[in-house]
Amino acid sequence: MRRAAILLAVALNLISCRNAPTADVAYDRDGDGRPDKWVYRINKSECKIAYDTNSDGRPDIIKTYKGGQLIEIASDRNFDGRTDLVQIYSEGILLREIHDDDYDGKLEAIKTFRQGKLAMVERDPRERGQVDIVEYYDDSGNLTRREVRSK
Numbered sequence: 001m002r003r004a005a006i007l008l009a010v011a012l013n014l015i016s017c018r019n020a021p022t023a024d025v026a027y028d029r030d031g032d033g034r035p036d037k038w039v040y041r042i043n044k045s046e047c048k049i050a051y052d053t054n055s056d057g058r059p060d061i062i063k064t065y066k067g068g069q070l071i072e073i074a075s076d077r078n079f080d081g082r083t084d085l086v087q088i089y090s091e092g093i094l095l096r097e098i099h100d101d102d103y104d105g106k107l108e109a110i111k112t113f114r115q116g117k118l119a120m121v122e123r124d125p126r127e128r129g130q131v132d133i134v135e136y137y138d139d140s141g142n143l144t145r146r147e148v149r150s151k
Helices: 002-012
Strands: 026-029 037-042 046-051 059-065 068-073 085-090 093-099 108-112 117-123 133-137 143-148
Touching: none
Parallel strands: none
Antiparallel strands: 026 037, 037 046, 046 059, 059 068, 068 085, 085 093, 093 108, 108 117, 117 133, 133 143
16 A cells, blocks of 8 residues: 555646646647647656646646656646646556546545556545555456455
């Protein structure tokens, strides 16, 4: 469970979609006179690109690239300015998703992928900071085993 707590801290303490630093470049992709895409250079090999998908003037999706490769997507799916889904990539392949599906700032699930396919889901439905349910999936995406942990 320590792993889940660490991942939650990383996920929920990412750049807030509302509190992004000043952009190096901004674009108005839809022509409404307001920026809806921002590019932030972090260093020589890393940048973040933020997108406003609902035209409220605030980023809802932030993609992080390192060495030209996508490494992370942080999303604000309910447009409240807080990250509630983080997707972590390696060499363009999805490795992990961290979910706050009820938008309360607490982790509900961590999904782990093997070669881009769902392999395991760790769930904390009671939001206690402990994994209560672990689900394992085969290469076809079928649930093969479910462990319920009670404490």
